[in-house]
Structure formats: C-alpha cells, structure tokens
Amino acid sequence: MLQLQCPFCGLRDESEFSFGGEAHIARPLEPDALSDEEWADYLFNRSNVKGFHREMWLHAAGCRQWFYAIRNTVSYEFTAFYRVGDPLPDLPNRSVPGAAK
Amino acid sequence: MKKYSIFSLARNALTKHENWEANWRSPEPKKAYDAIIIGGGGHGLATAYYLAKLHGMKNIAVLEKGWLGGGNTGRNTTIVRSNYLWDEAAALYEKSLKLWEGLSQDLNYNVMFSQRGVYSLGHNLQDMRDIQRRVNANRLNGVDSELLNKEQVQKAIPLLNCSPDARYPVLGASYQARAGTARHDAVAWGYARAADALGVDIIQNCEVTGIRRDGAKVVGVDTSRGYIQAPKVGVVVAGNSSVLADMAGIRMPVESHPLQAYVSEAIKPVLDTVVMSNAVHGYISQSDKGDLVIGAGIDSYNGYGQRGSFTVIEHTMAAILEMFPTFSRVKMNRQWGGIVDTCPDACPILSKTPVQGLYFNCGWGTGGFKATPGSGWAFAHTLAHDEPHELNAPFSLDRFISGKLIDEHGAAGVAH
Ligand SMILES: Cc1cc2nc3c(=O)[nH]c(=O)nc-3n(C[C@H](O)[C@H](O)[C@H](O)COP(=O)(O)OP(=O)(O)OC[C@H]3O[C@@H](n4cnc5c(N)ncnc54)[C@H](O)[C@@H]3O)c2cc1C
Ligand SMILES: [Zn+2]
Numbered sequence: 001m002l003q004l005q006c007p008f009c010g011l012r013d014e015s016e017f018s019f020g021g022e023a024h025i026a027r028p029l030e031p032d033a034l035s036d037e038e039w040a041d042y043l044f045n046r047s048n049v050k051g052f053h054r055e056m057w058l059h060a061a062g063c064r065q066w067f068y069a070i071r072n073t074v075s076y077e078f079t080a081f082y083r084v085g086d087p088l089p090d091l092p093n094r095s096v097p098g099a100a101k
Numbered sequence: 102m103k104k105y106s107i108f109s110l111a112r113n114a115l116t117k118h119e120n121w122e123a124n125w126r127s128p129e130p131k132k133a134y135d136a137i138i139i140g141g142g143g144h145g146l147a148t149a150y151y152l153a154k155l156h157g158m159k160n161i162a163v164l165e166k167g168w169l170g171g172g173n174t175g176r177n178t179t180i181v182r183s184n185y186l187w188d189e190a191a192a193l194y195e196k197s198l199k200l201w202e203g204l205s206q207d208l209n210y211n212v213m214f215s216q217r218g219v220y221s222l223g224h225n226l227q228d229m230r231d232i233q234r235r236v237n238a239n240r241l242n243g244v245d246s247e248l249l250n251k252e253q254v255q256k257a258i259p260l261l262n263c264s265p266d267a268r269y270p271v272l273g274a275s276y277q278a279r280a281g282t283a284r285h286d287a288v289a290w291g292y293a294r295a296a297d298a299l300g301v302d303i304i305q306n307c308e309v310t311g312i313r314r315d316g317a318k319v320v321g322v323d324t325s326r327g328y329i330q331a332p333k334v335g336v337v338v339a340g341n342s343s344v345l346a347d348m349a350g351i352r353m354p355v356e357s358h359p360l361q362a363y364v365s366e367a368i369k370p371v372l373d374t375v376v377m378s379n380a381v382h383g384y385i386s387q388s389d390k391g392d393l394v395i396g397a398g399i400d401s402y403n404g405y406g407q408r409g410s411f412t413v414i415e416h417t418m419a420a421i422l423e424m425f426p427t428f429s430r431v432k433m434n435r436q437w438g439g440i441v442d443t444c445p446d447a448c449p450i451l452s453k454t455p456v457q458g459l460y461f462n463c464g465w466g467t468g469g470f471k472a473t474p475g476s477g478w479a480f481a482h483t484l485a486h487d488e489p490h491e492l493n494a495p496f497s498l499d500r501f502i503s504g505k506l507i508d509e510h511g512a513a514g515v516a517h
Contacts, residue, residue, distance in 0.1 A: 001411045002402075015412045019401040021356075040502040044354035044445050048343035050405045073357075074405045 005081045008063045020056030022046050023068050024088075049073060051096040054088075072096060102298035105209050124290055125297035130304050133330035134162045136484055137322060138337060139309045139345060141165025142174040143285075144462055144469065145337035146292035146303075147477020148484070150208075153299035155478075156485035161301050162331075163293075164324060166308035170289030173339050174470065176407075176439035178362050178396040180375055180384065181471040182219045182280035184239045184246050189495040189507050190448060191242040196492055197475025198279060204474055210291030212283050213389070217374045219280035220254065222424070224269040224380040232275045239277075247276045260371060262426050269381050269423060282375060282386055282394075288473055312349040312459070319349070319458040335460045335484050340405065340440025342463035349456055354445055354501050355464050358399040359409040359438040363417065365431045367391030376424065383420030392434060395421055399441060399467060408438040441466045446506035451480050451493040460484055461498070 002014040028034055028042055047053075053073045058066050070080040070089060074096050080089040103109060103122055113121055136152065138145045141163050152158045165171075181201055183194035205211050223229040232248060239246035250273045255263040263271045293303050304326070311323035312334065321330040336345045346353040367390050377384035383397045397417035400409040414436060422429055444450065444464035449472070451462050462480045465472060479493040489497055500506055 013412075014410055019403075021403075036502045040354075041352060044501045045352040046343075046354070046356050048353070048356045048403060050341070050344050050357075053403060055403070071402070073403050076402075076404060076406055 002076060002078075004057060004069065004078065006059045006062060006065075007067050007081050007083045008065050009059060012059070012062060016059060016061040018058045018060045020058055020066065022048075023054040023056045052079065052091045054091075102209075102294065105211075124294040125303050127305065128302050130162060130164075130302065130307065130324070130326050130329055133321075134302070135160040135331065136333040136335065137161065137329060137331040138163045138335045139322065140172070140337035140339070140341075141169045141289070141293070141303065141305065142172045142337065142339060143170065143288045143292065143473035144174075144339075144465070144476045144480070145335070146289055146296060147473050148335055148337060148462065148480045149301045149303075149477075150292045150296040150299070151478050151481035152485060153296055153301050156481055158485060159300040162329070163296070163301060163303050164307045164309055164322070164329075165303075165305045166325075168305055169293050169303070170286050173360075173439040173441060174289050174473070175286055176362065176437055177285055177470040178384070178386070178394050179282040179285050179470060180219060180280070180377070180386070180468075181214070181283055182277050183244050183471070184219075184221075184235065184275065184277045184280070185244075185509055186235050186238050187507050187509060188238075188242060190509050191239065191244050193475055193479065193492050193496070194472055195242070195244050196478065197472045200474035200478060201283065201471075202279075204288075204291070208291040208295045210287060210294060212287045212291050214281065214283040215389075216279050216281040217386075218276060218278045219375040219377065220249075220258065220274045220276050222254070222274045222376065222378040222380070223272050224378065225272065228380055229272050232273065236275050245277055245279050247278070249274045249276050258372070258374065258376060260425055260427055261376065262424060267423065269378075280375070282388075283470075285470060288470075292473075292477070309345065309348070312345065314349065314456060317455075317457050319456050333458045333460070333484055335462060335480060337462045337480070339463060339465065339469070340442050342442045342461065346461070349454070349459055351454055351456060353450075353461070353463070354498075355442040355450070356403055357405055357440050357442055358402070359404045359406065360399045360441045360467050361396070361409040361413055361417070361436060361438045363395040363414070363436045364388070364434050365393040365395070365428075366434050368393070368431060378420070378424060381420040381423045383417050383424065385421055385425070393428065393431060399443070400438075405440055406438075407440060443467070445501070446508050447510045448507040449476070449496055450498055451476065451483060451489065452497040452499075453483065453487070453489070454498060458487075
C-alpha cells in the first residue's frame with residue numbers, strides 16, 4: 001500500500017485518499033474562443049507520463065482537503081507533496097527506466 | 102508450418118515430444134517493411150495475421166520489446182462476451198465473438214475457447230432495470246442475452262449466496278450463454294504461429310524507442326535493434342500507448358492504470374461458469390487446472406509498474422466472499438498486475454492519427470482480451486485501406502472532437 005504525506009495531517013495510508021488525476025490543467029479562460037480540437041485536448045487528452053507525474057489527491061477519509069504530489073509512475077515513489085498555492089517543487093532530475101527519451 | 106492433428110500428436114508421442122518444430126521463426130529484422138506492428142500482444146499479432154491472410158500484406162513485422170503475450174494478453178482473466186449496450190460496441194464485440202467461435206480451427210491452434218456462459222448479477226432494483234435494458238438492447242442487435250430471476254441464478258450457481266440476508270442480495274442476472282473464457286497465452290501463440298506461416302516476421306526483444314516522421318508522414322521506427330523503415334506503422338501497445346504517442350508527437354485521451362488479478366490454489370471443480378457483479382465489484386471463474394481466477398477494479402492512480410496496491414486486494418477478496426462465502430478458506434496462490442489504458446468513454450480507439458501512415462489501436466482498458474480477434478480484423482482493414490472499416494469507424498480518435506462518445510461506462514455490466 002502507498003503512504004502519502006498529507007500536508008495537513010501527516011503520513012497516512014493510501015486507503016484514506018482518493019486520486020484526482022493529473023494536476024495543473026488550467027481551465028481555459030475563454031472557452032467560447034476554443035476550437036473543437038482545443039476543447040477536446042483540454043477535456044480528454046492527458047500527459048499520462050511514464051516518469052514523474054504531478055497529480056492531485058484528496059484526503060477523503062481525513063481532513064478532506066485537496067493537495068498535490070509528484071510521483072514516479074513506474075516505481076510509485078512520491079518525491080514531493082505540496083499545497084494548493086505553494087510554489088511548484090521541481091521534478092527530480094533523474095531518468096526513469098522505460099520512459100520516453 | 103506443420104499442421105497440428107491427431108496424427109501429428111501420435112507421431113510426436115513416439116519420439117517423446119522432443120521433435121516438435123518451433124512455433125515461429127525468430128528472424129533478424131530487415132531494413133524495411135511494408136508495415137510494422139509495434140506490440141506483440143494478442144491484438145498486434147492478430148492484426149499481423151489478418152493483414153497477411155486477408156489483405157495480402159506479407160512483408161510485415163511485429164516488434165515486441167519483451168516476449169509475446171507478456172503484456173496484458175498474458176495477464177488477464179480471460180472473460181469473453183459481447184453483451185455490450187450500445188450498437189457500435191455490440192457490433193464490434195459480437196464480430197469478435199463470432200471469430201472466437203471458429204478461431205481454433207482457423208489458426209490450427211487450440212485456444213481452449215470455452216463457452217461456459219457469463220452471469221452478470223443484479224443486486225438492487227436499479228441494477229435489474231439496467232440489466233433488463235441491456236438484455237433487450239442485446240437482443241435487438243442479434244446478441245444472445247437472457248434475463249434471469251434469483252431462482253434461476255441459484256439453480257445454475259449453487260454456491261452463490263442468494264440469501265435475502267446477504268449485504269447485497271442477489272435479485273437476478275443477465276446471462277450470455279455464448280460467452281466464456283479462453284486460454285490467453287494460446288491466443289498470442291496461435292496468432293503468432295499462423296502469422297509466421299504467412300511470412301510475417303515476429304521479432305521479440307525489440308523495443309521501439311522512437312517514431313520517425315518526415316513532416317506529416319511516418320517513415321520508420323528506431324528500435325533497440327536498429328532503425329527500421331516502413332510507410333505504415335500500427336501501434337498496439339496497450340498501457341504504453343501514451344509513451345509511443347509521445348514519440349510521434351501526438352497526444353492521446355488515455356491514462357494507464359494498474360489492474361490486478363489473482364488465482365487461488367487448485368481445488369476440485371466447483372464453478373462451471375463465469376460470475377461477475379458490478380455492485381460488489383468482483384468477478385470469478387475456475388480454470389481447467391482448478392484454480393479460482395479472480396479480478397476486480399483498477400488501482401485508482403496512474404501507473405506503469407506492473408503491480409498494484411494491497412487495498413485493492415482486500416477489496417477484491419471482500420467482494421468475492423460476499424458472493425461466495427464458502428471460499429473463505431481457499432488459499433490465494435498468486436497475484437499480479439497489468440497496465441491497462443483506459444479511455445474517457447471506456448471504449449477503444451482503432452484509428453488513423455494526424456500523422457499519415459500512423460495508426461493506433463488502444464484504449465481497450467480492462468476489457469480487450471475478448472476483442473482480440475475482432476480488433477485485429479478491423480485494425481488490419483484500417484491499415485491496409487488507410488480507412489477504417491464500418492465496424493471500427495465509430496471508434497476513431499475524432500469522436501473526442503465531435504463529442505460522439507460511446508459511453509459504455511457502467512452500461513456494460515462490468516468493465517471486463
Ligand atoms: C489483470 C487484468 C485482467 C483483465 N481481464 C480481462 C478479461 O477478463 N476480459 C477481457 O476481455 N479483457 C481483460 N483484460 C484486458 C485485456 O487483457 C487487454 O485489453 C488486452 O489483452 C490487450 O491486448 P493488447 O495486445 O492490446 O496488449 P498487450 O497484451 O499488453 O500487448 C502490448 C505489447 O506491446 C509491447 N510494447 C509496449 N511498448 C513497446 C515498445 N516501445 N516497443 C515494442 N513493444 C512494446 C508490450 O511489451 C506488450 O507485449 C484484463 C487486463 C488485466 C491487466
Ligand atoms: Zn489530511
């Protein structure tokens with residue numbers, strides 16, 4: 001089981017959290033100005049990174065706050081946890097086996 | 102290729118089974134092919150087979166980074182059915198089921214397709230209404246499907262807990278009699294052997310590391326065994342689809358998740374069919390060896406590690422015991438994970454892409470094993486004609502732009 005460091009509550013088991021998908025996908029400021037292709041890209045396309053992934057988690061069975069994490073999607077190791085509004089921590093500067101070069 | 106028959110079996114028995122010929126050659130990759138299929142899972146191998154058999158394209162190669170069937174093809178729980186709700190999905194999966202029905206003969210390879218039937222349980226009124234709607238839709242589409250009440254279900258599956266005291270009481274089920282299971286490895290090997298016999302080069306331990314384009318056109322692929330040219334490239338890599346899309350400079354509406362499966366110790370025959378439940382979310386069958394084959398839902402997070410979390414194991418076992426309390430003393434033997442590529446509408450992508458000559462077959466998520474023959478058949482047509490067949494045209498990438506999604510989420514009984 002994964003363990004996550006909730007920025008509000010500390011280290012807890014994965015079973016207390018729910019996964020919220022890729023982080024920092026900005027909602028278009030002018031949706032009406034988008035082409036169908038751009039709207040589809042916003043709605044459906046995901047980076048689905050093999051490597052370090054910025055993602056959202058909800059501490060569903062805890063403080064019920066959303067926060068962000070960086071996780072290696074191959075080893076599942078977390079390298080950072082941060083709150084909404086925090087400065088973005090850097091992605092680790094190492095390669096992940098099997099990831100696109 | 103030497104044909105398998107009762108006579109070849111007898112002949113080889115006389116020499117202690119030491120002289121069977123290899124199922125496929127393992128040639129060095131050529132410098133150029135007419136078409137390259139990336140991914141030696143069932144779907145990639147089936148695509149190559151139908152390209153060679155039905156479309157006369159024989160100068161083709163299948164490139165597999167590991168071993169044949171080492172991806173989801175060899176990791177799945179082998180449920181085959183076609184009782185999908187929407188017309189487009191029912192047509193595609195039913196085409197596949199029809200191909201399954203003649204597959205062992207067609208390939209001259211026993212894929213152990215066993216039409217033992219699949220039950221999808223209903224546990225509340227809404228479940229039963231959904232089931233009834235789906236059964237009616239199936240019948241209108243010519244897909245065999247039956248609505249059963251609790252007594253019929255209990256009679257067919259004596260060990261199932263149909264007591265009204267159950268936490269999720271069983272009220273009835275849908276049943277597809279032509280559905281069942283097949284041997285997953287045999288599907289990969291059978292297609293590989295038959296494709297090889299038609300001249301297809303099957304190349305294992307050959308990882309694609311780059312896709313080369315000349316402007317809007319694909320021209321070849323970089324691999325761990327050198328550069329290989331081809332004007333047509335079909336990508337059939339399931340959980341790694343986004344990685345390959347990235348190499349070609351395009352984006353995909355898929356996300357990769359771990360999906361786990363489990364088998365128990367072998368026990369005497371107790372379950373002669375497949376039982377699945379959406380509400381308690383688990384499904385189970387018994388293999389010919391006697392082990393119970395069990396699965397449930399994906400791990401929630403994106404992942405490329407072929408394993409999952411303990412929370413999901415616990416949830417799965419709870420679901421199985423809710424249905425079959427008697428199995429509480431059966432010991433589990435093995436657990437593993439595959440990486441499934443899920444689509445927003447839980448339907449696959451079999452499509453041309455914005456790059457000319459580059460085609461993607463992906464997004465099968467948790468339920469593409471059953472579609473292996475039909476997927477290969479339709480994708481081969483798409484590659485050969487540079488146009489989708491009418492069966493897979495609705496499954497093109499542009500549905501995400503037009504908004505014409507095929508929403509099989511929840512509609513399809515259970516996701517497998
Ligand atoms: C646990 C589990 C249970 C399932 N249960 C069912 C079920 O009961 N019924 C059902 O219908 N479906 C089920 N599925 C889904 C089903 O297994 C898949 O949809 C199907 O097998 C996909 O086949 P494929 O050939 O597309 O992919 P795969 O078999 O995964 O083949 C893709 C291949 O591409 C190769 N590859 C990847 N990257 C590269 C590269 N860069 N270069 C070269 N090769 C590469 C991989 O090594 C792999 O062999 C299940 C899946 C899992 C994981
Ligand atoms: Zn918290």
